[in-house]
Amino acid sequence: MKNLLSFYVMLLIIESTLGQVKTNFNNHEEVTVKGKFQKNFSAKIHRNIPPKDIPSLLAKEASESRPGEAKPFRIAQAEKVDIDVVKEADWVNEGSFAFGKFTLVATGAKSISANFDQFYLPKGSELWVYNEKGEMITGPVTESENNTNNFWGTWVYKGEKLTIDLKIPIASKSSLMLHISNVAYGYKEIYVTNFGESASCNVNVMCPAEAAWQNEANSVSLILDANSIALCSGALINNSCNINIPYLLTANHCFNTSPQQDVSKWKFTFQAYSPTCAPSQNVNGVTFNGSTLKANNAGSDFCLVQLNQDPPVNSGITFSGWSRSGNAPPSGVSITHPEGDVMKIATYNTAPTQQMFLGSNDWNVVWAAGTVQPGSSGGPLYDNNHRIIGQVHGGNPQTICNPGDNAFFGRFDLSWTGGGTNSTRLSNWLDPFNSGAMTTNTINIANTVADYKNVGISGPSLVCTTGQYSPTNLPAGIGLTFSSSNPSGLSINSSTGAATRVNNFNGQVTVTATVSGGGCVTSVSKMVSVGNYFPTGSSSYNSNCSGNIFTVLNTSLSAACSANTPINFSYHITDPNYSNFVFTPVSVPAGATWSFSGGSLHVTVTTPSSQGSRSATIALNATGPCGPYSVNFTSTAVNYSSPFFSISPNPSAETVTVTMDENSADELSQNLMYAIKITDQVGTVGRSFEYKAGVNSVKISLQDFNPGLYLLSVFDGKMWSSERLIVQK
Secondary structure: OOOOOOOOOOOOOOOOOOOOEEOOOOOOOOOOOOOOOOOOOOOOOEEOOOOOHHHHHHHHHHOOOOOOOOOOOEEEEEEEEEEEEEOOOOEEEEEEEEEEEEEEOOOOOOOOEEEEEEOOOOOEEEEEEEHHHHEEEEEEEEEHHHOOOOEEEEOOOOOOOEEEEEEEEEEHHHHHHHEEEEEEEEOOOOOOOOOOOOOOOOEEOHHHHHHHHHHHHEEEEEEEOOOOOOOEEEEOOOOOOOOOOOEEEHHHHHOOOOOOOHHHEEEEEEEEOOOOOOOOOOOEEEEEEEEEEEEEEOOOOOOEEEOOOOOOOOOOOOEEEEEEEOOOOOEEEEEOOHHHHHOOOEEEOOEEEEEEEEEEEEEEEEOOOOOOOOOOOOOOEEEEOOOOEEEEEEEOOOOOOOOOOOOEEEEEHHHHHHHHHHHHHOOOHOOOOOOOOOOOOOEEEOOOOOOOOOEEEEEOOEEEEEEOOOOOOOOOOEEEEEOOOOOOOOEEEEOOOOOOOOOOOOOEEEEEEEEEOOOOOEEEEEEEOOOOOOOOOEEEOOOOOOOOOOOOEEEEOOOOOOOOOOOEEEEEOHHHHOOOOOEEEEEOOOEEEEEEEOOEEEEEEEEHHHHHEEEEHHHEEEEEEEEEEEEEEEOEEEEEEOEEEEEOOOOOOOOEEEOOOOOOOOOOOOOOOEEEEEEOOOOOEEEEEEEEEEEEEEEEEEEOOOOOEEEEEEOOOEEEEEEEEEEEE
């Protein structure tokens, strides 16, 4: 890990919404004690982190390590601090600007970095961070780096000294926030004169023999954790629709550390490879700050995050393809950052085998050339078709660069379904429209399509003559066509979304927008009322009835009731499209009522108590947004008959006996009861009984019943019959 950051030479971009920040790792312009802005500052040290016993830190790390253990590669120790840079810095006012300088020293450290938990730069601000004499310098940092988390981190600088220079409009100084919450005290030598600190058998990814893998190399990233003390590898990964969503696949053990990682503060550096094969040289790396956790699972040691910003389309960065077939390929490679070195490639030419490793279902890969080491964790494993089939879980440190040198990779095919939920599997993230794709290919970010998962439809929910439908959240370059579920009732122009009512149609139609892009097709729909369509309402009735109880606009509904009390049938409808309707009665028979107010229509039919069949119809004329029409509400015929059982005594205070009436029993029931239920006046069932073999007579206790009127119903195997029950105390 001696050269973790040597390859971040010349360019470091700390991602923000609008800007980018560069770090020059080979600055030849010395920065004196006067600082970047050449003001009259002294060489004051504002904060000093006491020296650490570096041999003890290294020994402690070694004692805590286990052969083959999977964990991020540590380079530093985090020191909690409470530093308000604004208050502790030296300031000089000149004109309309204030100039500040703050210096922090971690005595004896091999490297140093700082993380801000309160970070806000007002408009017009300029911030620079550098080490001793500005050998490495980052800036300018501007207000474009502000973010909702108010977090910002410096990169890692050679040596023990870190200085912050500021230029800010005096009028805005009161809103400046710069609070350092932790400092990373580096205890490993990570900056050396030359590259090549990983194992000698490793091969630079830019070597001519590896030219076929350059597309995949442009997706691989080095990951620096939230406290800048450890690193892993990973790769941007494509989805089945080639949508530009910067998902990055790495290892679960890079996230699920103790304590668990905060991925919102991770840093991701891409294209960190030497431009020559040998010897390795300084390179430019492109870095983004921050991500969001999407899914992870220890069962195949995977972790999927989404970068907070999209890489620029002209960056040359790619999204790697993948295969979830589960078949072992005959050959392939892994591309990682072993020991934090410039990007390396390891090759295998025998099919991997399936094997458990540290509780994970893995591929066991034996290397033909190159290897993986600490710092490689989470790096991609490719098959011979250039598709990811896993990510680095761990290796065998005893055989590095020797015959039989092997490594273990969490299996992508198992990560696809993972733990069965969106937060523990890859499928819903990498196959957003459930295409069922088994593979994808590597794609340059410039060739991806914009995210169209949130496309919707806007337009009227009621069409009397014409309507206009339009897509919402439709990115440029995404195809869309409209269609109607009933073109003979509502026609729609497939390209413009202009809709027209046809043949005075009355009813409902589904308008669908079919969306396509990146090789995938999906759709969104909107239900539309056309013409004088009366929407579905809700009905209610006395508890001794079952089924619906109205016929509305020739829609057949049914009911079956048996009782000796009046039955109330009610129909209620509320719809905003009908708030300005006017209803007038045509025929309202005795025992029926209707009312309409604020878009709510209530219809009630009361059927008197008697034997025989009764029904009632309310006929109304309606005038609404689409003109006049008529509506008939008809209660279904209700058959009444005398009960086929008796209750004795009735009224009763303690018990009753229910007995079948021999003269009323039908031939199917054979004079037997199969079920009894007792309901109160609002229809709540207070007691129910089942008799699978059937009984002729049964005694029921009323101890738990309050005084009042109840309905006792008996099922004889064919129909229910009901009788009033009076409970007295």
